[in-house]
Amino acid sequence: xxxxxxxxxxxxxxxxxxxxxxxxxxxxxxxxxxxxxxxxxxxxxxxxxxxxxxxxxxxxxxxxxxxxxxxxxxxxxxxxxxxxxxxxxxxxxxxxxxxxxxxxxxxxxxxxxxxxxxxxxxxxxxxxxxxxxxxxxxxxxxxxxxxxxxxxxxxxxxxxxxxxxxxxxxxxxxxxxxxxxxxxxxxxxxxxxxxxxxxxxxxxxxx
Amino acid sequence: xxxxxxxxxxxxxxxxxxxxxxxxxxxxxxxxxxxxxxxxxxxxxxxxxxxxxxxxxxxxxxxxxxxxxxxxxxxxxxxxxxxxxxxxxxxxxxxxxxxxxxxxxxxxxxxxxxxxxxxxx
Amino acid sequence: xxxxxxxxxxxxxxxxxxxxxxxxxxxxxxxxxxxxxxxxxxxxxxxxxxxxxxxxxxxxxxxxxxxxxxxxxxxxxxxxxxxxxxxxxxxxxxxxxxxxxxxxxxxxxxxxxxxxxxxxxxxxxxxxxxxxxxxxxxxxxxxxxxxxxxxxxxxxxxxxxxxxxxxxxxxxxxxxxxxxxxxxxxxxxxxxxxxxxxxxxxxxxxxxxxxxxxxxxxxxxxxxxxxxxxxxxxxxxxxxxxxxxxxxxxxxxxxxxxxxxxxxxxxxxxxxxxxxxxxxxxxxxxxxxxxxxxxxxxxxxxxxxxxxxxxxxxxxxxxxxxxxxxxxxxxxxxxxxxxxxxxxxxxxxxxxxxxxxxxxxxxxxxxxxxxxxxxxxxxxxxxxxxxxxx
Numbered sequence: 001x002x003x004x005x006x007x008x009x010x011x012x013x014x015x016x017x018x019x020x021x022x023x024x025x026x027x028x029x030x031x032x033x034x035x036x037x038x039x040x041x042x043x044x045x046x047x048x049x050x051x052x053x054x055x056x057x058x059x060x061x062x063x064x065x066x067x068x069x070x071x072x073x074x075x076x077x078x079x080x081x082x083x084x085x086x087x088x089x090x091x092x093x094x095x096x097x098x099x100x101x102x103x104x105x106x107x108x109x110x111x112x113x114x115x116x117x118x119x120x121x122x123x124x125x126x127x128x129x130x131x132x133x134x135x136x137x138x139x140x141x142x143x144x145x146x147x148x149x150x151x152x153x154x155x156x157x158x159x160x161x162x163x164x165x166x167x168x169x170x171x172x173x174x175x176x177x178x179x180x181x182x183x184x185x186x187x188x189x190x191x192x193x194x195x196x197x198x199x200x201x202x203x204x205x206x207x
Numbered sequence: 208x209x210x211x212x213x214x215x216x217x218x219x220x221x222x223x224x225x226x227x228x229x230x231x232x233x234x235x236x237x238x239x240x241x242x243x244x245x246x247x248x249x250x251x252x253x254x255x256x257x258x259x260x261x262x263x264x265x266x267x268x269x270x271x272x273x274x275x276x277x278x279x280x281x282x283x284x285x286x287x288x289x290x291x292x293x294x295x296x297x298x299x300x301x302x303x304x305x306x307x308x309x310x311x312x313x314x315x316x317x318x319x320x321x322x323x324x325x326x327x328x
Numbered sequence: 329x330x331x332x333x334x335x336x337x338x339x340x341x342x343x344x345x346x347x348x349x350x351x352x353x354x355x356x357x358x359x360x361x362x363x364x365x366x367x368x369x370x371x372x373x374x375x376x377x378x379x380x381x382x383x384x385x386x387x388x389x390x391x392x393x394x395x396x397x398x399x400x401x402x403x404x405x406x407x408x409x410x411x412x413x414x415x416x417x418x419x420x421x422x423x424x425x426x427x428x429x430x431x432x433x434x435x436x437x438x439x440x441x442x443x444x445x446x447x448x449x450x451x452x453x454x455x456x457x458x459x460x461x462x463x464x465x466x467x468x469x470x471x472x473x474x475x476x477x478x479x480x481x482x483x484x485x486x487x488x489x490x491x492x493x494x495x496x497x498x499x500x501x502x503x504x505x506x507x508x509x510x511x512x513x514x515x516x517x518x519x520x521x522x523x524x525x526x527x528x529x530x531x532x533x534x535x536x537x538x539x540x541x542x543x544x545x546x547x548x549x550x551x552x553x554x555x556x557x558x559x560x561x562x563x564x565x566x567x568x569x570x571x572x573x574x575x576x577x578x579x580x581x582x583x584x585x586x587x588x589x590x591x592x593x594x595x596x597x598x599x600x601x602x603x604x605x606x607x608x609x610x611x612x613x614x615x616x617x618x619x620x621x622x623x624x625x626x627x628x629x630x631x632x633x634x635x636x637x638x639x640x641x642x643x644x645x646x647x648x649x650x651x652x653x654x655x656x657x658x659x660x661x662x663x664x665x666x667x668x669x670x671x672x673x674x675x676x677x678x679x680x681x682x683x684x685x686x687x688x689x690x691x692x693x694x695x696x697x698x699x700x701x702x703x704x705x706x707x708x709x710x711x712x713x714x715x716x717x718x
Contacts, residue, residue, distance in 0.1 A: 012220075019220040022263070023311045026290030031404045033293045042263055042291050044217070066508075113414040124406040133312055142409035142437065151508075204220070207227040 006049060008197050009167070014047055016200045017169075021045040021186075024129030025171040028184065031125040032118070032173060036099045043172040050168045052161040056153050062170045063087060063152045063183050071146035071155055072119030076127050079136045080195060082167075082188035084123030085146060087155075088115055095180040116143045122184050126171065130186075134199045165190050209234045210327070213255035215246040215272065216288075217264040221311070225259050225288060228315045233328050243267025247275055255283045257327060260305070262289040262296065273303035286321060288313055349419075349436075349457030352443065355402065357382045357395070360452060369421040369434070388420055401440045401453045408440040412460045413467075423461040435464040484558040486536060487543040495557035495565050496623070502555075502569050503623040506616055514576030515623075516566040517630040518583065518611040521642040523562040526605060534594045538607055541592045549586050550579075565627070573615035573647055580611045581645045581715060588643055610637035614648040636705060636712040646714040651706075 009017075022045050029040040050058045063069070069087040076082055088096070096114060097106055106114075120143045131138045147155060169186040188196065212235045216222045222239050229235060238254040240246040242264050249255065250272075262269035269287060276283070287300045290311040297308040307321045322328045333341070343350055344364040352361035359382055362374045372385060383391050401408050410418070412435035423434035437458040445451030482494035490498070499515065506513035520526075520542060527535040539562065546564065547556050555567040566583070568576050591604040612634025614626055633648040640646070705712045 015218060015220045019218045023290045026292050026311065030292045031406065033295065034403055035400065039293060039295045044263055044265060109414050120409060121404060121406060125404060128406065140407050142411060142439065207224045
C-alpha cells in the first residue's frame, strides 16, 4: 500500500498544490489582518507526505519544539476529508489579547474562545481559499481545543492514529512588531489524496 | 514591437499560470527567474520592459527586489502578482515603485485589464 | 401514497420541523427568516419579527459581541461558531429539563454561515442554534466525576496534601520544564523528628492528628505554585518551582520554624488533658543543576541532605551542594550575622582551599531568624550546609 500511496502525488502535483495553498494562505492572512488590524507576514508553504509513526518528528521539524503551544482543531468535509490545526504559542496569546483589546487578566474561558475564533478564522479562510480555486464548497465542524500548553512533540499520540499516511501542509503567520506566531497545519486523509490529485490535474488543464 | 517580459516567481506552476494568462495577441519575449537574486541579475541584463513579480520567495523576496531596483534606478514597469492580498501589501509595493498589484490566482481577464489600464497593450 | 410536494415547500416543512433554531439576518440585522423552533421557544411569531431589527425585538441579546460576530462573517466570508462552554446561550430560552436540568436557560451551540445573495456577495448571515442543554448537563457531570477522580487519585487521604504518585508526576513535569527553559527548581524533603515516640506516647490517633496539623501548617506557609505532598509515613516533599538553592534554603528553614515554634495541641485525647506535642522536623534540600540527570537524582540528593540534618541532631535544614572538582568556588556558606560559628574541622580545609575568596555571608539569609549554628560538612564532592538549633 505505502509505495502505491507515495505514487499518488507526483512532483508536479506537489508544485501545483504548493501554489494553490499559497493562494489560500494569502486569503487567510488577509482575513487575519482585517480581524486584528495589523500587517501579517506570510511564510512559504511546506507540504509533506507523512507516516503516522513519523508525524511527531516531522512536526517538530516544521514547527520547532522550544515553546509550549495550544492547538485548535477543526474538521472540513464533503469533497475532501481532513482537519486543520492552528497552533498558537504562549507569547502569541498575549499579543492576540492585546490586539483584540482583551484585558491582560482575561480568564481561561475567554482565552479559549479567542483561540477558537482565530483558529476558525485562519483554517476556514485558508481551506476555503484552496477549495474555491477548485470550485468546491466544503463544510466545517465547529473548532475545538486539541490540547493546551503542550510541546509540539506531545500534540498527538502517534499510537492512537487511525491512519497510516497523511498529507501535511504547513504555513505560518507572524507579525512585524509582535511576538505572535501561528502555524496552520492542514492534514488530509489517505482517501482524500486521490481525490485531491485528480482535482489538481483538472486545475492545471486550465493553464 | 516585441515587449521584453521578465516573470519572477519561485513556483514554476505560478510562472506557467502567468505565461498562459498573457493576452494571446501580445507580442512578447519571456525570461523567467525563480527568486529575487536571479530576478535582479536578469533585470540588469535589460530583459525586462515589464516585470511580473511575486512577493513571497526564498533568498530575496519581492519587496527586496523592489527596494534594490528603486535604489539602482527604475527602468521597468513592475506589476506585482501576489497571493498576499492584504491591502497593506499593495500599498507597500506601490510605495516601492510597483505600477500595479494583481491578486492571485491570475487569469487573462485580470491581467489584460491592468495592461490596458496602463497603456501597455 | 400522496404526491411528493415540490422541493421548495418540502424545504419549508423541514426548516420548520427540524429541532434546530434557524434565523437569517441581513446586513442591518433585520430578520429575513425565523423558523418554528425560534417561534416556539422565543414566543415571538414569525410574522411579528420578519423585517424587524433583531436587536430591537431582543434587547437581552449581547449586542456588541453579536454585532461583531455577524460583521466578521460579512467581512471574512467565513463560517463562525460559538459553543455553550464559552458562551452558555445567545437567546434566553426555556429548555426541556426544567425540573432535572439545573441549568437556567437552554445551552446553545451556534453556527454563523455566510449566505451569498444574487450579486454573489455575502448579503445574509444564517444563525443556527442547537439545544446543547442535555450535552452540557452530561458534560458537567462528567467533569465533576473526573475532578473527584483526579482529587482522589492525587490526594493523600489522611492529610489532604498530594500523594506520592502525584508528587513524582509533578516533579518530573517541573523538572522537564525547568530544564527546557533553564529556570531554577528546588526540592525539599522533610521528616518529622521522633515521630514513632509520638505514636508510642499518645497513640496513633494523635500521630495522625500531628501529620494533619503539620501538613496544614506547611501548606499555609507555601506559595501557590509550590507543591506539597506526603512521600510516605512521616516524610513529606515540597517542590519549589522557579526557586534557586539559596531562596529554597530560606523557605525551607521557615517551614522548619513553622513546626518547631509552636507545639501542636491534640484536643481529642481521652487519656491526657489536651497534650501539647512539640514537633520538629529535619529538612534536606537541593536545587537542579545543569548536569542533574533526572528528578530522581534530586530526590536522592535532598534525601542525603536530610540524612545530614538527622545526623547533625535534628530540627535543622541542610542544603546539598555539589562541587564539580577540587577547586571549590566559594560555596555560599549561609550563616547569619553575627559571625558564623563554623565548627566542623573539615570546613576549615575547604576554607583553606578557597583562600582568596572570603566566605561570603549571604545577605538574604540574614533574615532567617533563630539560627544558632551553622556547619559545613564535606563528603566527597558534596558539601552539606546546615543551619538550625543546636
